[in-house]
């Protein structure tokens with residue numbers, strides 16, 4: 098079974114659904130001694146299967162597949178309808194219909210079957226805790242299991258069901274909050290504080306994620322007890338990433354990020370644009386319904402290159418992203434982390 102200590106460079110590529118994660122990015126990161134990841138979220142199992150095949154063609158090294166745990170129950174219909182009325186003007190402006198407020202499970206069973214059959218070295222879960230039985234099923238197939246957590250109680254639950262490691266996500270992180278519930282505490286806390294608290298509560302390896310974009314930050318989380326650093330936004334300008342051109346053009350600008358449910362009905366961090374600024378206050382907690390409702394709006398805005406009309410997921414350190422091949426980004430982060438650690442340890446020499 099995969100062990101995080103097997104990585105030459107303790108850096109994990111964050112799974113980034115909705116475009117940025119590609120097989121090419123995963124291959125490049127794994128070949129550079131880090132751990133590449135595929136994002137299965139929003140995709141059909143058949144497409145994920147093709148992506149696994151593509152990664153295996155590109156590398157013999159380890160990689161992971163990220164799967165969304167489904168929401169337990171449909172959202173409040175009245176809240177969804179209210180928000181749909183709020184978005185009617187957006188739809189009219191773009192000349193599209195709002196999507197249907199569909200409640201579904203992102204192909205949960207089909208994806209579980211797929212990963213048990215394909216046996217990637219590792220599967221990580223987001224948006225919930227898999228059952229002990231699901232974890233056992235994956236272990237029986239020889240697949241390691243990671244669970245994304247955003248608070249101490251989630252870390253304890255994930256350790257109890259038998260997770261091999263935890264992805265500890267600080268509030269700095271780009272994209273969705275990966276915790277188990279989208280409640281009033283879903284915004285979470287800062288990565289260093291969360292790492293310290295989780296480290297005291299569980300004894301399995303921790304992968305730190307959220308706002309890590311240079312070597313010094315990689316060194317910092319390893320010093321704080323993480324077994325590896327997971328980076329997302331810092332890879333979004335790599336040529337191997339599937340980041341949209343409109344977001345690429347803005348990623349290095351000093352644009353503030355904020356947490357919002359406006360695009361998907363689940364709290365997520367994005368660079369604040371017009372849509373996010375105008376609709377965050379009214380958006381209910383209703384995932385995946387709102388994700389489907391806004392889907393035609395976002396697709397149309399993306400097609401027009403209108404960066405004010407779709408989600409610009411990014412972590413708080415997005416300005417530090419560099420337009421470099423992914424392998425070079427991984428190698429530079431690792432070399433800079435090493436240098437930082439050596440220089441820092443000299444400060445304690447006396």
Ligand SMILES: Cc1cc2nc3c(=O)[nH]c(=O)nc-3n(C[C@H](O)[C@H](O)[C@H](O)COP(=O)(O)O)c2cc1C
Pocket residue numbers: 111112113114115117136137138163222223245266269270271272273275306307308309327328329330331410411412413414
């Ligand atoms: C564009 C984008 C898409 C994301 N999609 C996913 C996803 O599909 N699954 C997941 O577990 N996390 C997802 N995340 C969160 C990342 O896994 C990770 O927690 C985050 O990127 C870390 O913060 P950073 O972007 O500041 O490095 C996404 C993040 C971004 C920026």
